[in-house]
Amino acid sequence: xxSAETKLNKNSLLLALRRYSAAVxxxxxxxxxxxxxxxxxxxxxxxxxxxxxASDLYQSYLLLKAIRNTIDxxxxxxxxxxxxxxxxxxxxxxxxxxEDAEVLFHFHLRGLFSVIGNLTKKSQNVTEKxxxxxxxxK
Amino acid sequence: xxSAETKLNKNSLLLALRRYSAAVxxxxxxxxxxxxxxxxxxxxxxxxxxxxxASDLYQSYLLLKAIRNTIDxxxxxxxxxxxxxxxxxxxxxxxxxxEDAEVLFHFHLRGLFSVIGNLTKKSQNVTEKxxxxxxxxK
Numbered sequence: 001x002x003s004a005e006t007k008l009n010k011n012s013l014l015l016a017l018r019r020y021s022a023a024v025x026x027x028x029x030x031x032x033x034x035x036x037x038x039x040x041x042x043x044x045x046x047x048x049x050x051x052x053x054a055s056d057l058y059q060s061y062l063l064l065k066a067i068r069n070t071i072d073x074x075x076x077x078x079x080x081x082x083x084x085x086x087x088x089x090x091x092x093x094x095x096x097x098x099e100d101a102e103v104l105f106h107f108h109l110r111g112l113f114s115v116i117g118n119l120t121k122k123s124q125n126v127t128e129k130x131x132x133x134x135x136x137x138k
Numbered sequence: 139x140x141s142a143e144t145k146l147n148k149n150s151l152l153l154a155l156r157r158y159s160a161a162v163x164x165x166x167x168x169x170x171x172x173x174x175x176x177x178x179x180x181x182x183x184x185x186x187x188x189x190x191x192a193s194d195l196y197q198s199y200l201l202l203k204a205i206r207n208t209i210d211x212x213x214x215x216x217x218x219x220x221x222x223x224x225x226x227x228x229x230x231x232x233x234x235x236x237e238d239a240e241v242l243f244h245f246h247l248r249g250l251f252s253v254i255g256n257l258t259k260k261s262q263n264v265t266e267k268x269x270x271x272x273x274x275x276k
Contacts, residue, residue: 011212
């Protein structure tokens with residue numbers, strides 16, 4: 001019998017969401033003292049731009065957990081700044097939003113798949129960085 | 139003990155995806171002769187624009203099944219026409235795609251949540267229309 005995971009195609013959104021949750025779970029289990037991440041700058045060498053607004057890895061840690069909760073528990077209202085940016089995104093899309101639902105579905109599916117992949121890498125990076133800080137290298 | 143479904147918030151994407159799969163499953167179980175949907179025009183009174191490209195309800199039926207398979211099994215390459223529309227959507231977003239991952243995550247999450255809600259309604263509508271055609275009204 002195959003496990004639920006092997007039955008899912010590697011490009012499946014459900015698998016990507018599951019992997020993200022697992023990466024954040026691992027991050028939470030590993031990082032026993034999140035405050036050690038304070039004032040540690042995010043690694044710019046990473047090719048993902050997750051949590052650009054985060055001033056340090058502690059902020060990234062909180063953000064990655066909040067995003068996991070949103071996936072698991074539902075949409076939450078964005079704060080004013082984020083809502084404004086979302087409104088700008090929607091505004092620029094307006095003429096195209098009249099496209100059919102299939103196009104829109106694939107657009108958002110691919111977009112979410114891609115951003116979740118980046119956030120998963122970011123989560124793994126925060127975990128590795130924490131291990132570096134406490135002197136445990138993989 | 140709560141069921142997995144009741145534990146999920148009603149705004150959860152996972153719940154929305156599960157509801158869509160259930161609606162398509164119900165549609166497949168109900169529609170024993172999909173060919174009866176040929177040349178039946180989509181109901182314009184519906185406030186959702188799922189499958190605008192579909193010339194009849196049979197095309198909608200096939201499209202809704204294909205989208206369910208994409209959710210369950212993974213991303214598939216879009217055909218040329220759809221790929222072009224997707225490229226146009228991405229192009230118009232380019233300046234905004236440099237926003238941080240959190241904004242992008244919420245944008246695509248909300249977008250997918252909304253389009254999946256519309257497709258679920260569409261799927262229920264195709265099922266009801268089929269029942270009308272064969273003379274069984276709810």
